[in-house]
Amino acid sequence: MADSVGPELKINRANGDECVLPADEMRKDHMKHLDHQRDDTMHDGIRTKKFSLKECINCHANKDESGKYVPVNAPGEFCQSCHVYTSVKLDCFECHATKPRDTAFHPIVSDKMKAFADVHDAPKTKSMLDSIAAKAGEK
């Protein structure tokens, strides 16, 4: 398929120019890969990143002038522009998040985490935070 066909896409090139497969293949087969990965992840817990929808969003969500993420299914955005052009309904985002989000932590954890993240390697669990806090208290 020639690049001149279809709508002009807003492509975020911050993470490079290459998708996980050549663009031609992705245009044609992205839904097959997503569908396959969907069942593997849901039922078997396989969470490889190559065809993970979450990774698609991480790369393909664009930011507006104020630096906030714009949903990938908003008019003119990466997913939506082709799906409008081809008149194919986009079902993924009735359930899936349309933009990346920082890893969600409980507020109790995230406040402490922010405080420690600058000086330590970011702790992953509350027990790790507590042990760091205890050590800080001893000093």
Add this chain to the structure above:
Amino acid sequence: MSEQMIDQYRRDFFTKAGATAATGAIAPGVMLMQVGQAQARPLDQKASDKNRWGLLIDSNKCADGCSDCVKACETENAWGSGSTDEQKSDAAQKAQWIRTVTLKNKLTGSEHQLPMMCQHCEEPPCVDVCPTGASFKRADGIVLVDKHICIGCRYCMMACPYKARSFIHEDLHDQSPDVPRGKGTVESCTLCVHKIDRGDGTTACADACTHKAILFGDLNDPNSDISIEMKKHATTQIRADLDLNTGVRYRGI
């Protein structure tokens, strides 16, 4: 924080953890390894029936009026107060993955509270009644809803003895990337399956409980903290008469 940064942090942490472990060598070739803790499964490996994840909840430790576990679940899984969605639904319609229940002994008047959520049964009634196969049990014992094939019939909600499931009545927009949820499907506690799969070795509720009333672990591993506790103390399954072999066990009820 970006996903890449987190990966970098994790890599750094494990590199350092590896260096620390080396100091734990008790003899040449013999390593003092920590056993019984959840290990991160490689991303391309299937969840295995060698594990059975579960929770042990000590209702004597659960503090009256505390709802830290509920709030942590809401934040982690982006429902209730952790989401800006579900403004039109009333209280009975809104999602409720975990709730606190107060038990009262009418004879003695003693009252205590416990958190209640999907009990991750070995023989789940929700799976039995599901007409599409959307309700299923993963190899490692976690009971989930595959929302891709859920038709929203809500048979599972009727079948669940623990009233653990919710139906989503309206369009959602504020989901967490790790926790897809949407209108017309049923959902419930996932035992923080996304956290288990990335090797966090805990759930949001267990992590947030400052009273240490919730213990997460592998019921199949005799050396896990949860198995050791369950061997030491008498534990109860709620509605044990139904013979469902729940993955969530309680103490002090």
